Amino acid sequence: MDSTDMGEDLKEILITEEQISSRLDELAAEIDRDYEGREILVIGVLKGAVMVMADLTRKLHTPLTMDWMAVSSYGSGTRSSGVVRILKDLETDLEGRHVLIIEDIVDSGLTLSWLKTNLESRGPASVEIATLLRKPDAASVDIDVEYVGFDIPNEFVVGYGLDYDQKYRNLPFIGTLAPHVYGG
Ligand code: XMP
Ligand code: MG
Numbered sequence: 801m802d803s804t805d806m807g808e809d810l811k812e813i814l815i816t817e818e819q820i821s822s823r824l825d826e827l828a829a830e831i832d833r834d835y836e837g838r839e840i841l842v843i844g845v846l847k848g849a850v851m852v853m854a855d856l857t858r859k860l861h862t863p864l865t866m867d868w869m870a871v872s873s874y875g876s877g878t879r880s881s882g883v884v885r886i887l888k889d890l891e892t893d894l895e896g897r898h899v900l901i902i903e904d905i906v907d908s909g910l911t912l913s914w915l916k917t918n919l920e921s922r923g924p925a926s927v928e929i930a931t932l933l934r935k936p937d938a939a940s941v942d943i944d945v946e947y948v949g950f951d952i953p954n955e956f957v958v959g960y961g962l963d964y965d966q967k968y969r970n971l972p973f974i975g976t977l978a979p980h981v982y983g984g
Contacts, residue, residue: 848904882910909941
């Protein structure tokens with residue numbers, strides 16, 4: 801697939817399918833080393849993390865189980881407020897578990913910071929975070945993201961789980977949108 805398949809909506813491909821796959825190989829190897837002898841509870845944050853969850857977990861050799869959460873940040877618009885509502889909670893008891901949260905992107909970090917605190921209050925043995933993408937603003941937030949796929953510029957990106965108006969999640973790569981798509 802190339803950019804022409806998106807017509808004129810796409811500005812450019814920022815990260816190719818091949819780049820994502822080889823970076824996930826590296827992250828998986830790192831995670832396998834870090835969790836040796838333990839079992840992981842991998843928690844995917846719906847809907848954006850679906851692709852990275854599916855691809856990363858298939859590269860892991862550590863025994864694991866999966867669960868999913870859906871959260872929504874109050875105060876819609878493009879910035880998250882840090883006040884989060886749980887739309888779908890976990891089905892798993894976290895007591896004594898080694899939790900690895902999988903996210904698509906960390907921007908302000910407010911959503912993830914809230915989520916980490918929430919999960920830590922449920923008695924897990926550990927909670928770490930893996931994200932495919934991280935934007936520059938995340939650097940200024942006091943949140944420890946153990947595994948980062950790519951640091952990207954402060955641009956709105958779509959594809960590989962990420963959407964604009966619920967579209968483009970199925971693109972196999974990470975791309976930036978042309979300004980006319982979001983009214984620029
Ligand atoms: P925080 O709380 O870290 O929120 O600001 C992260 C959430 O914001 C969304 N987000 C994006 N979604 N392209 C997207 O499709 C982007 O470039 C982007 N930046 C932030 C996303 O839902 C993420 O979970
Ligand atoms: Mg998200």
